[in-house]
Amino acid sequence: MPAFAAESSNNDTEKFNVNIYSEEYPNAYIEQSFSPAKNILNGSNSSKVLVGTVNATVYVEEKYDTVNGKKICTSSKLLSKSEVNQIGKDKFNDISTNDVIEPSDSDSKGRLHLFFELYRNWDTDYAIEYQPSCTATWTWPDLTTGKNTPAAGDDFLGFVWGGNYDYNLESITAVDDSGNKRDTYSADSQPNKGHVWGFLEGPEYYGDRSYTKSIGAGLTMFKNKLTGGGNTTSFVCKYIHTYQEETGSINISTSGVGFSLSGTSKQWSLITRISSRPY
Structure with missing residues (x-):
């Protein structure tokens, strides 16, 4: 589990620790960056102050086959650094389909990017208040060509946290590759623990070639007393x-900081974790 710590000698800066990893692919190549903000313990200049940001990008390869006359995704994996270098990063700028392979056996390559941003609000009646937001963006620009479709x-x-924070939902928005709004739903929520949304990644109906390009969510977390x-x-x-x-359900952990999808073997995850938060 890659871990990073970003601290400043400035007494007005909160400690900012970051972990970025995949549980299923611990050797996945993850392009990552994080930026702790300065002077966030002093809210005199602004009521809402940036704590820091985290960026994480993974490289994805999916394979397709035709089963019972229907094109399906048979495998999906996060690639290691050596695999990415062997293929070449330029191949991930769009879907790379080998046209000499029959449509019943083809592959696609793309990227998933997570952007996690955390603010602290000083203009509040609570003892402490944070506002996290997270956006996931896929790079699959050539899926609309018709040879392959998303899995x-x-x-x-979703967001999960420790410290027994209460929360209010602020926003959840998903759009397809043409900018049209996609539907989302609440997959699980636990008071003082977290909230997870689900959405259809691929086509919404037969013959549709659109896919969910981006989904972003935000909420407000607060405590009346530390x-x-x-x-x-x-x-x-x-x-x-x-x-x-999927055949199972999302379950937010009641003992730790996390959530999982049960009953679905074909899955992988990307996690960004900001630690050292007071509660």
Whole structure:
């Protein structure tokens, strides 16, 4: 699990620790960057102050076949650094389909990018208040050519946290590759623990060639009284990608900081975690 710590010698800067990883592909190549903000403990200049940002990009390869006359995704994986270098990064700028291979056996390559942003609000009646937001963006620009389509099944984006924070939902928006709004739904929510949304990644009906290009969510977390006694906790944004019709359900952990999709073997995840948050 790659871990990064970003701290400043400035006494007005909160400690900012970051973890970026995939549970299913621990050796996945992840292009990553994180930027802790400065002077966030002093809210005199602004009521809403940036704590920091996290960027994470993974490289994806999916394979397709025709089963019972229907094109389906048979595998999806996050590639290692050596695999990405062997293929060449330029091949991931759009879908790369080998035209000499029959349509019943082809592959696609793309990228998934997560952007996790955390603000602290000082103009509040609560003892402490944070506003996290997270956006997931796919780079699959040539899926509309008609040879391949996104994998079947819903994908999931969610926030989970420790420290027993209450929360209010602020926003959830998904759009397809043409900019049209996509439907989302609440897959699971637990008071003081987290909220997860689900959405259809691929075509909405037979013959449709659109896919969900981007989904973004935000919320407000707050506590009436600090109870951590100087201890800290974590805030997590997690994305789950499936490549089968899911049969299980999303479950937010009641003992830790996380969530999982049960009953669906064909899945992988990308996780961004910001730690050292007071509670």
